[in-house]
Structure formats: C-alpha cells, structure tokens
Amino acid sequence: MTGGELVAAAKExxxxxxSVTRSQVYRELPGLAEAGYVRPGKLGPRAAxxxxxxxxxxxxxxxxLTEAAGADHSRNPLVLRIGFGAHHAPGAxxxxxxxxxxxxxEALAASRARVAQLKKEGGDSFLVxxxxxxxxxxxxxxxxxxxxxxx
Amino acid sequence: MTGGELVAAAKExxxxxxSVTRSQVYRELPGLAEAGYVRPGKLGPRAAxxxxxxxxxxxxxxxxLTEAAGADHSRNPLVLRIGFGAHHAPGAxxxxxxxxxxxxxEALAASRARVAQLKKEGGDSFLVxxxxxxxxxxxxxxxxxxxxxxx
DNA sequence: AAGGCCATGTAACAAGTTACATGATTAA
DNA sequence: TTAATCATGTAACTTGTTACATGGCCTT
Numbered sequence: 001m002t003g004g005e006l007v008a009a010a011k012e013x014x015x016x017x018x019s020v021t022r023s024q025v026y027r028e029l030p031g032l033a034e035a036g037y038v039r040p041g042k043l044g045p046r047a048a049x050x051x052x053x054x055x056x057x058x059x060x061x062x063x064x065l066t067e068a069a070g071a072d073h074s075r076n077p078l079v080l081r082i083g084f085g086a087h088h089a090p091g092a093x094x095x096x097x098x099x100x101x102x103x104x105x106e107a108l109a110a111s112r113a114r115v116a117q118l119k120k121e122g123g124d125s126f127l128v129x130x131x132x133x134x135x136x137x138x139x140x141x142x143x144x145x146x147x148x149x150x151x
Numbered sequence: 152m153t154g155g156e157l158v159a160a161a162k163e164x165x166x167x168x169x170s171v172t173r174s175q176v177y178r179e180l181p182g183l184a185e186a187g188y189v190r191p192g193k194l195g196p197r198a199a200x201x202x203x204x205x206x207x208x209x210x211x212x213x214x215x216l217t218e219a220a221g222a223d224h225s226r227n228p229l230v231l232r233i234g235f236g237a238h239h240a241p242g243a244x245x246x247x248x249x250x251x252x253x254x255x256x257e258a259l260a261a262s263r264a265r266v267a268q269l270k271k272e273g274g275d276s277f278l279v280x281x282x283x284x285x286x287x288x289x290x291x292x293x294x295x296x297x298x299x300x301x302x
Numbered sequence: 303a304a305g306g307c308c309a310t311g312t313a314a315c316a317a318g319t320t321a322c323a324t325g326a327t328t329a330a
Numbered sequence: 331t332t333a334a335t336c337a338t339g340t341a342a343c344t345t346g347t348t349a350c351a352t353g354g355c356c357t358t
Contacts, residue, residue: 019346021346021347023346023347024346024347027345046352046354047352047353
C-alpha cells in the first residue's frame with residue numbers, strides 16, 4: 001500500500017480510539033524500509049510509492065501485539081471547558097453542551113452504521129468489538145452530557 | 152504557583168480527560184511571563200520560581216474558554232490491540248482483557264472517590280460533573296470489556 | 303485541452319516524552 | 331553528618347500538526 005492508502009485504512013479501522021496523520025505515516029515508511037520491515041515496490045502515478053510488508057515486518061508486528069497495552073490517553077477539550085464552567089458567561093455552558101450533543105449524536109450514528117456494515121460483511125468479531133467500543137463511548141458521553149449543569 | 156504546583160493542580164483537576172507533563176509547563180511559563188500573562192515572584196527553595204497570573208492573563212484565559220471546543224482525541228492501546236485480536240496467540244486477548252478490567256476497576260473506584268470528596272467539600276458543580284465524566288467513561292469501558300470475544 | 307479538484311509527498315513547526323542534573327529535606 | 335529521597339528545573343528527542351508544493355484525474 002501507499003502512504004495514503006495506509007492512512008485511509010488506519011482511519012477506517014481505528015477511527016474512534018486511535019488516529020494517525022499522513023505526515024506521520026510518510027515519515028515512518030522510509031525508516032521501516034531501511035529496517036527491512038517493508039519493501040518498496042515500483043512507483044505508481046503521482047509518484048505514489050507502494051510498500052509491501054516483509055516476513056520480518058510481520059514478525060515485528062506480532063511482537064508488538066504482545067507488548068503490554070499501556071494506559072489510555074484522552075484529550076477532551078469539551079470536558080476541560082465544562083470543568084471551568086464557573087468562569088463562563090451565563091448560557092455559554094449550555095451552548096457548549098448543545099453543540100457537543102449534536103456532534104456526538106452524529107458520531108454515535110456513524111459508529112452504529114459501521115457495526116451494522118461489519119456484521120453484514122460477516123467480518124472479524126474483534127473488529128466488530130472495536131466498532132462497538134465506539135458506540136459504548138458515544139452513548140456514555142451523550143448520557144453524561146444530559147447530567148451537566150447548564151446554569 | 153510554581154511549575155510543580157501547577158502540574159499537580161492540573162492533574163488533580165483534569166486527570167481522566169486531559170494531561171500535561173512537567174516539561175510542557177516549565178517550557179511555557181517563561182513565554183507566558185514574556186507575554187505578560189503571568190508575573191514571576193521571588194525564588195523559593197530549590198530555585199523554585201513561583202508565578203502569579205496577571206489581569207491580562209485572566210482575560211486571555213476567559214477568551215480561550217469561549218473558543219469552540221474542538222474534537223476530542225483518544226489513544227487507546229488496549230482497543231487497538233483487541234482490534235487485531237485475530238492475529239493474537241490463543242488466550243492472549245483474554246489476558247489483555249483481564250488486565251484491563253483490573254486497571255479500570257481501580258480507575259472507576261478512584262473516580263467515585265473523587266466525586267464523593269468533591270461533593271463532601273461542597274465544591275463547584277462543574278468540577279463534580281467532570282469527575283462524573285470519569286465514572287461514566289470507566290463504567291462504559293468495563294461494560295464493553297465484558298462483551299469482547301476472548302476466544 | 304484547460305481549469306478545478308483531489309491525492310501524493312515534503313518541510314517547518316508545535317506539542318509531548320524521556321532522561322538527566324541539581325538542590326533541599328528527611329531519616330538513619 | 332551522611333545517605334537516601336524527592337522536588338525543581340533543563341535539554342535532547344520523538345511524536346503529532348499545519349502549511350505547502352506538485353502532479354494526475356475528471357469535468358466541461
């Protein structure tokens with residue numbers, strides 16, 4: 001795959017709980033090739049450089065998989081601002097909450113659609129589980145939003 | 152406050168949904184002083200440099216508060232690994248899930264304790280809400296863990 | 303075949319992490 | 331009073347973001 005294809009595949013697979021940017025991917029690929037984990041193929045249109053994973057790359061991946069998972073890491077600007085609610089102008093918190101509700105309702109719908117699609121395709125049950133994580137997260141957030149004081 | 156005090160206060164206030172490191176804080180403080188948002192006080196023991204916020208600093212803070220909240224950003228290495236469950240050795244997913252359950256049960260207990268403490272202190276209801284976000288998140292994650300296929 | 307559009311890749315920058323050096327405080 | 335511990339701050343490095351340049355594709 002090329003850098004762009006990898007980014008698209010990663011987003012498709014990980015969207016609610018992980019992210020990568022194109023620049024990260026493009027930066028890493030030459031290093032991975034150097035290390036022998038991927039092998040560059042011949043250039044396509046637009047100077048697109050495809051790579052194929054090598055046997056060593058697969059080994060390294062499996063190795064990485066077994067490493068302990070490490071703590072998760074959240075950055076939630078909405079909750080951060082709500083925590084300073086006492087410093088807000090009147091009505092500002094309600095505004096924040098309403099906007100967030102709209103956005104997360106959309107995200108919830110997207111997660112549900114993704115689960116439905118994966119199930120229809122008869123896909124890997126672990127992938128379905130990660131998509132269901134998206135639903136669980138969005139539902140929890142929406143329910144929490146309903147409890148935030150908006151005064 | 153000094154850099155160390157600021158880090159401690161930030162962790163106390165934001166722990167489940169935001170984080171800062173000491174290095175970030177120490178790096179920013181001289182710049183904020185330069186910009187007139189904080190004023191350095193006299194050095195304490197261990198060359199500790201305290202800062203006080205200025206009127207301009209408070210204005211800048213209120214300004215920042217009203218900015219739109221931006222999307223939240225999660226990095227969850229556990230869900231990431233589970234998504235690749237099909238590539239794991241047998242039993243490995245169960246191991247991951249069991250470890251995670253322990254850790255998140257502890258985190259849930261910590262969140263609950265924090266809510267109880269804030270309520271006892273009669274604190275700011277917005278702060279209580281952010282602590283309750285921690286509970287909601289941990290509960291959702293734990294319930295989701297119970298649905299993950301461990302075969 | 304010309305112009306707008308989208309995908310590829312690069313480069314400069316900002317934010318986040320890790321490892322280190324130093325100076326008080328505490329305890330043996 | 332010496333050694334261990336802990337808090338302060340710094341510096342080097344890694345990761346993540348934003349802004350940019352270029353080149354095929356697709357429509358008209």
